[in-house]
Amino acid sequence: MCGLAGIVSSHHGYLDERILLAMRDVQRHRGPDEAGIYAGEGVGLGHRRLSIIDLAHGQQPMVDDKAGLALIYNGELYNFGSLRAELEALGILFTSDSDTEVLLRAWQQWGEACLPRLVGMFAFAVWDMRARRVFLVRDQLGIKPLYYGFTSSGDLVFASELKGLLAHPGVERQLDPQALEDYLALGYVPDPKSIYRGISKLPPGHWLTWRAGESAPTARQYWDVPFKLDTQLAEGEASAKLRMLLDEAVASQMIADVPLGAFLSGGVDSSAVVASMSRVSAQPVRTCSIGFGHGGFDETVYARQVARHLHTQHYEQRVDADDCTLLDTLAAVYDEPFSDSSALPTYRVCELARTQVTVALSGDGGDENFAGYRRYRLHAWESGLRARLPQSLRKPVFGLLGSIYPKADWAPRPLRARTTLQALARDNVEAYFHSVSTTSAAMRQRLYSARFKRELQGYSALSVFRSHANHAPTDDPLLLAQYLDLKTWLPGDILTKVDRASMAHSLEVRVPLLDHRLVEWASTLPPTLKLRGSTGKYILKKALEPDLPRDVLYRTKMGFSVPMSAWLRGPLAKRAREALLTGAVAECGYFEPSMLDRLVREHAAGRYDHSATLWSLLMLDAFLRHVQEPAAAAPGIPAAAVLAAGMPS
Template identity: 80%
Template sequence: MCGLAGIVLSHPGRPDEGTLLAMRDAQRHRGPDQAGVFVADGVGLGHRRLSIIDLAHGRQPMVDEAAGLALIYNGELYNFPSLKTELEALGVVFTSHSDTEVLLRAWQQWGEDCLSRLVGMFAFAVWDVRAQRIFMARDQIGIKPLHYGFTGAGDLVFASELKGVLAHPQVDRTLDPQALEDYLALGYVPDPKSIYRSVRKLPPGHWLSWRAGEAQPTVRQYWDVSFDRTSDETADGAIAKLRALLDDAVKSQMVSDVPLGAFLSGGVDSSAVVASMSRASAQPVRTCSIGFDHDGFDETVYARQVAQHLHTQHFERRVGSDDYALLDTLAAIHDEPFSDSSALPTYRVCELARTQVTVALSGDGGDENFAGYRRYRMHAWESSLRARLPLGLRKPLFGLLGKLYPKADWAPRPLRAKTTLQALARDDVEAYFHTVSTTSAAMRQRLYSTRFKQELKGYSALEVFRAHAEKAPTRHPLSLAQYLDMKTWLPGDILTKVDRASMAHSLEVRVPLLDHRLVDWASTLPPALKLKGGTGKYILKKALEADLPHDVLYRTKMGFSVPLAAWLRGPLAQRVREALLGGAVARSGYFEPSVLEQLLREHASGRADHSATLWKLLMLDAFLRHTQQGISDKAKVDA
């Protein structure tokens, strides 16, 4: 993996090399092995490299003066050998064995059309000297990040991470109120927004082009998951095809010139990847797992069972349930508010893996591809009920019942009907948004100060889901929920979490279940092959029965999480109280102090579980403190 940085001027001249180096080296963790820079009229490109393939070559920026091209690239092209063969047949001569040169020649040969040929995870930028134009692209799924924005002088700046963009002193740091509303609803800032008004994220499956003199960059989508339901695949046919696609994706992602292993949680997805790796490898696969000293959150017994079954070389570490000391570290590596509490164990498993390997394969993507989340089952059931009654009847009836029914966080799950009643009063898109919003719209409205509501001007994070739903290629309730997750949750939360945690340790993580060819094929499967009789990931589990123990495949899903509610009533109680009543969150002016105090009181007493909202606010406080410290440190340097 690598870190990119670039400046494209809006006027004649050469970018300041010191600024470019600051942007590049703010991301040193992404590429500690090598560093390079290219500065010419109108452009500056910086690169930090984590060497994985062709360690002696592939230095970047890769410049071809004769062709008038300069490339910086973060990622891996898994099909680069076949692309290289195709290009050689066209007369292209190569001087290295790196996928970087293959990408440069593919761009030179086919231009933006090369994107349809790429299989991998990537973010790259190509400077065309003759056209004086920058072209940038991000992989189909959004595995690798790319941020960009404009300075006050009109120059385009970009980097892999926000910290790289923010290292440019002329990038405005005004927070985006809409992004903050998105964060409070979802726990992350979804693409294409960032927490700052002046910085955007290039969405997955998109490219961008810009040259000086153009008012705005051109941004276009080049790929989208199809959900083409013309497939009439039988269960047996789907099992055979799935195993072939998985084995092909895994085998192609095991190519590496440095030590390679895998994450193993003991769940279906990571076990599927390790089983496929074991079939492809003559040597035992190195696997890593993290456990907690809290039984309700510890899956190491299952990881150990899979490791023994597949004869892996297994490494395991247990961390204390007081591992919340990482809170400030997470704020620093994410650069914007991010509240997925599984970022803590993800950080630790990456830390463990890096002691053994430089590349690790993970099982991310299985739930989104094959409908593994419990919320999919609930959404499908609720949607079937909604279909039986018109919205004009459902909205007033269930809206009233949902309003009157008490919110019983303390009660057994079957008695917590308030959320279901509220969902029945909505359409499918709003209902699914309500399901994944860990802080409800009503709670957000109570929390926000009058000033902040005025800044929002009526905006709601629901608009993010509405916009994606309008472009969705499917209207089937289950498929639509999967599509919405692939546009929001997957790139905004899951892949962001893994990228930042792994890169913080200079570890490359690959995700075979998100090979875009497998993703697209899975989307065409009949929904009944994914969710059948209340069993999520039905076809994936059937495909793995020959490889894994039955109790691993069909046990209750636990998830990769931490005991938040207990932390916030115990060892974190004082810290969250200080943050909300006297810290950066309290001073921000975004929230009503009396409501913050009420949330703390209700959670501490056990009358309600506000852990998701309180954790978001605690992580927002850490972000604000980190941001303010950064601004303060810069002011000291400038002085």
């Protein structure tokens, strides 16, 4: 895995290499093995390499003056062997065994038409010397990140991580109020926004091109999840096909010239990947797990069971019940406010894995592909009720009942009817958005200060989901929820979490369940093969029955989470109180002080569970403090201006 950075000037002339080196080397953790730079008239490309394949060759930037191309690339092409054979049949000669050269020659031969041929995880930039044009590309699912924006002088800048752009003194640092609303609603900033105005993420499955003199580039889509149902597919046929696609994806992702292993949580998805690895590997698979000192969140007993069953070489580490010391570290790792608390154990498991391997396979993507989240079952049930009643009746009746029914976080789940009543008053898109929100719309409105509301000008994060739903290839409630997750939650939360946590330790993580061919096929499955009664991931579990114990496949899903509610009444209580009452969150002017105080008191007293909102505000506080530190500001940018420039007026 690697880190890339680049500058394309808005005018002719050579760039300041010191700035490019700063952009490149602030990402050293992504590629500690080698570093390279290409400087041409009006362009500079920088690269940090984590060597995985063809360790002696494949250095970047890879430049071919004769072809007039220069390439910087982050990722892996899993089908580089077959692509190379195809290109060699066309008469193209190779000087290395690296997938980097295959990508360069594929672009040379086919240009952007090569993109549908690529299988892997990647973000790359190609500089066309003759056309004086840059092309930026991101993989189909958004496994690898790519940020871009313009400097105050009009130069295009791009990098693998936001910190790469912020190392450029000409990049402005104004907080985007809409991105902050998105963050408070979802716990992350979804594509294509970043937390800063003028800096964007290239969306998954998109590419863009730009040359000096043109207006801002428009991202163009080259791939999307099709969701074209195969209603003739029988269960047995689907099970066999799934095993074949999984084994093909896993085998292609086990190619490496460095030590390789896997994450093993004891859940279905990671166990599926390890089982497939065991089938194709002649040696025991190395597996890594993280456990917790809080019984309700500890899955290590299942991880050990799977490890024994599959005869893996298993490594395990326990996280103390009060291990919440990474808060400030995570703020620096993620560059933007990011409140998925499972980033804590993810960081730790990556730290553990790096002591044994350089490449690890994970089970991410199984829930999104095969409807594994519990919220899918509830959404499907509620959607069925909504379909039986007209919205003209649902909205006033259930809206009223939901407003007067008491909120009862302390009660058993069947008695927490307020959320369900409110959901029935909404349409399918708004209801699903509400189900995945870390902080409800009503709570956000009570939290926001009057001047921040003026800055938002009526904007709501719901518009992110509306926009994706308007372009969705399906209107089936379950499939639409999956589509929305594949466009928002997966790249914005899950893949961001894993990429930054793993790259912080110079560890490459591969995700076989997100091979885009497997994702395409999974989207054709009828809903009944994904969600059968109360069983999510039905067809995946059926396909794995020959390989894994039944009590592993069909146990209650726990998820990779931490006891945050208890932490915020224990070791994190003081920190939360200080951050919300006297810290950067309290001083930034975005929030009503009385509501911040109320959240802290009500959670501490056990009256309500505000843990998701409190953790989001804690991570925002850590982010705001991080960007105010002098070391966080690039040369020439006063540290105080980093925050003040984004304040509501």
